[in-house]
Amino acid sequence: MPLAVAYSGGADSTALLLAAAALWPGQVSALHVNHQLQPAANGFESHAREFCAAHGIAFHAERVDARHATGESPEEAARIARYTALSRLALQANATGVLLAQHADDQVETLLLALSRGAGLPGLASMAPSFERHGVQFHRPLLGVRAADIRDWLRKEDVAYIDDPTNTNIAFTRNRIRARLLPVLEEVFPQFRDTFVRSARHAAQAQQLLAALAQDDLRSVGDPPRIAGLRQLPRERQANLLRHWLRARHQCGASAAQMEELLDQIDACTTRGHRIHIRLGPGFAQREGDILAWYNQPV
Missing domain, CATH: 3.40.50.620 (HUPs)
Structure with missing residues (x-):
């Protein structure tokens, strides 16, 4: 080998x-x-x-x-x-x-x-x-x-x-x-390497659980996500799903401010005429009918 x-x-x-x-x-x-x-x-x-x-x-x-x-x-x-x-x-x-x-x-x-x-x-x-x-x-x-x-x-x-x-x-x-x-x-916390590395492992384990939850939610909501399905989830799970979707499907992320703005737009999306078109990571998120789409260039 x-x-x-x-x-x-x-x-x-x-x-x-x-x-x-x-x-x-x-x-x-x-x-x-x-x-x-x-x-x-x-x-x-x-x-x-x-x-x-x-x-x-x-x-x-x-x-x-x-x-x-x-x-x-x-x-x-x-x-x-x-x-x-x-x-x-x-x-x-x-x-x-x-x-x-x-x-x-x-x-x-x-x-x-x-x-x-x-x-x-x-x-x-x-x-x-x-x-x-x-x-x-x-x-x-x-x-x-x-x-x-x-x-x-x-x-x-x-x-x-x-x-x-x-x-x-x-x-x-x-x-x-x-x-x-x-x-x-080293002077204040002599064991900091062990404890910090342990904290990183705990964060990784928690992230694995959130990723599994996001995968389940994405299967339920649809890929790309349906806006009506997103609105049925709590705000925190919407954010978790969308961050997972961006990483898994588009190899990118979004800032906290961008994600909060998108979640606000999804919350306000109660009519067919409501428009979503905002910067998200290096590209743009946009409503297309009943789904949320992402493009790396404005459309």
């Missing part, structure tokens, strides 16, 4: 790659994505290639254009490019799955970022232990492991890895959390 590890050359992915190769000798390959976003990127790729050659691990690399478009988040553009390339490399390597090296500290940072945005349960659930992207299964086996423990192990084993200089650039919010906020949390 061939397995792959997303390997950047950094501490976390180096530890994961060595652990996986020890557990499954000869069945693990390394997938490296060169984002070409900094001068050192080619050096990172060379280090990764040489490290794998020294340890007898199959190495696959792809260079991508991860530059962001005007108005697009640089982090989001890089993330999309990375997962697209990893999926392609995994399929080429016939890997049954890809292991990612995000750990407990990364999960805490993700949860804190979600809290700062006022996120709902999907955001508070943070990073899922497993998920599917582009037909490939991804797994995060280190979500319960502290970053410090990973580095302690690498030092003990005298293993070389790359220190990415962008990880200390506090212009990025995640890096500011890591450098300034986590040390304070």
